[in-house]
Every structure is written in C-alpha cells, then in structure tokens.
Amino acid sequence: MTGSDHRALQAALAAEHAAIYGYGVVGAHLTGPLERAAQQDWAAHQVARDTLESRLTSLGAQPVAAQDAYRLPFPVHSVPAAVSLAAFLEDRVATAYLGLVALDDPGLRAWGAQQVRASAVRATSWSGRAAAFPGLPGQVATAASVRPSA
Amino acid sequence: MPADPRRPHPRQPPPNRPRPPRPRPPRRSVLAAVAMALPLLAAGCKGVGALGTPPRPLPDVAVLDHAITAEKLMITRYHAAIAGSPGQAAFLAPLLAQHQDHLARLASRLLEPKPADAARSPAATPAFPPASALTVLHGAEEDAADALVRHLAEVTPSLAQLLASIAASEASHALLLRSRGGTG
Numbered sequence: 001m002t003g004s005d006h007r008a009l010q011a012a013l014a015a016e017h018a019a020i021y022g023y024g025v026v027g028a029h030l031t032g033p034l035e036r037a038a039q040q041d042w043a044a045h046q047v048a049r050d051t052l053e054s055r056l057t058s059l060g061a062q063p064v065a066a067q068d069a070y071r072l073p074f075p076v077h078s079v080p081a082a083v084s085l086a087a088f089l090e091d092r093v094a095t096a097y098l099g100l101v102a103l104d105d106p107g108l109r110a111w112g113a114q115q116v117r118a119s120a121v122r123a124t125s126w127s128g129r130a131a132a133f134p135g136l137p138g139q140v141a142t143a144a145s146v147r148p149s150a
Numbered sequence: 151m152p153a154d155p156r157r158p159h160p161r162q163p164p165p166n167r168p169r170p171p172r173p174r175p176p177r178r179s180v181l182a183a184v185a186m187a188l189p190l191l192a193a194g195c196k197g198v199g200a201l202g203t204p205p206r207p208l209p210d211v212a213v214l215d216h217a218i219t220a221e222k223l224m225i226t227r228y229h230a231a232i233a234g235s236p237g238q239a240a241f242l243a244p245l246l247a248q249h250q251d252h253l254a255r256l257a258s259r260l261l262e263p264k265p266a267d268a269a270r271s272p273a274a275t276p277a278f279p280p281a282s283a284l285t286v287l288h289g290a291e292e293d294a295a296d297a298l299v300r301h302l303a304e305v306t307p308s309l310a311q312l313l314a315s316i317a318a319s320e321a322s323h324a325l326l327l328r329s330r331g332g333t334g
Contacts, residue, residue, distance in 0.1 A: 120321060130248065
C-alpha cells in the first residue's frame, strides 16, 4: 500500500469521525421519523468508520483518532438547522471518499465510489435537493421539491 | 462489491508502485527504445519493428464515449417525460439541467471534442404516458449510475472521480424521482 493510499484512507476516516460526532448533534434536535433517519445514518457511518479502521490497521497504519469535539459549521438549535447539518456532513464525507476513488487499488476505488453514492443519496434524503457533482468542489445543490422521507 | 481487477497494460509498471500519470510511458522505456533504434538505423535496417507494437487506445476515451452517449440518451428521456407530463416539468427541469452539466463536463474531457449537438430534439422522441414517466426515469437513473462505475478500475484517477460523482448525482436523482412517485 502506498503513502497516498494511507492518506486517502485516513482522510476518509477523519471525515467519518466528524460525521459521527455531527450526527449526535443532529439527532438531539429531531424526533419521530426524522430522528430514526438520523440514527440509521449515524449507524451507517459507524460501520464505514469500522471498515476504514480495520483496513488501516491490517496495513500496519495507526488509524487517526476521533477528536473529543468538532466545531460545527453553523449553530444548530432547530429542526431545519439539524437537517442542514446532516446534509453538510454527507457532503463532506462524499468529498473524502472521492479521495479513495483516485487511488489505483481497484477494490478501494470501487468501495470509495459506493460510499460517494451512499453519501450523496443521504444528503439528498435530508435536503430534498440533488447536486450535479457530489463531492466535487464548488457544488450548489438544486432540484428541490421533496421533503426527506420518513 | 469490489471491481474486477484489470490486467495492466504491458508497458505500465505493477499497480502497487507509484507510477507516472498516463498516457506517457515511463521515460526509461522511451529512452531505451530510442537507444535500441539507433544502431539498427545505423546498420541500414528499418528500425520501426524494434520499437515494439503501438500502444492500445486509452481506456479513458472509450469509457468517456459511453458515458457521453448515456447522458445524451438520458437527456432525450427527460425531454420525452416533460413533453408527456407538463405537470411534472417544474420538478424534472432541474434534474435535466444537471444532466446537461454532466454532458458538458464529460465532453470537455475529450481531446477532440464532439459537436455539441447533444440530444435529439424532443419532437423526435415519443412522449411517455404520464403514469410511467417517473418510473421510467427512476430506473434509467439507477441503471446509469451502475453503468458509469463499471469500468472505474480502467480509467485515470481524475476521470474515475468525475464518473463516481456523476453516478452519485444520478443515484440522488433516482431518490427524488422515487419520492415523487416513481417506483423503481
């Protein structure tokens, strides 16, 4: 495994740590179906984090640790803000997984692409909007018309 | 599930080592080829055979061609759906616009750009019956997302990222279409 493989995996892991922390904040402001959706997505990020950690460990690297806390991109004190935070977290995770897609290892490239897709779908389920190029810089999501499904 | 590993081009170093960006062959092989050719030329032989077989066409071009064709087809489908379901036009128009963005970015990657004629005009395509338009589009988006990443292992890192991003966009479209009433 090359140094660039390590870096991409660590960057994805760091993004997952941040997402897991952020979903804790998201869930704290939601109830009912939206809270259940947050719990589901939080669980999916934990599975991905575990996958990244064991991959890094099996290759002799020390997986980057989660921070105790993360600064939120904006204050979250309402349901709409919590929903926006969830979509924001997914956008960040999608960008990190595009780093895996750039690797030469076919397995990591394919898994990275699956994760980009999963993150984009979660982002859309929260925001009701799709992006033309999820994970790539300079995105403005458009095409709103649907509330997140329960 | 992981993509099938593809055998590397004979001229490329094994995948686990850092390698120069495609398509240039490593400098060593270019210099070696030149060095081999000189004594043959000096001896009066035609030295072309000593340089080996010409490289195959790059996978990027073939994959780009397929991706561009797929986007043009998708754009045609959206025009047909909008023509058949005017009530859905406001919902579908932004998704169509994103496919036009996809097409533009893919086309810009070709060294010899194809004409920007894009999709056939809406009048050339029969309109869908309204009840099935969203369902057809939902299935088309899911299928397109799957197809785009089928050959990810064969292309350059930068193109792989673009394809994965567009596939993710299409999967997002599929979700919106399903939520709107298109069951896949």
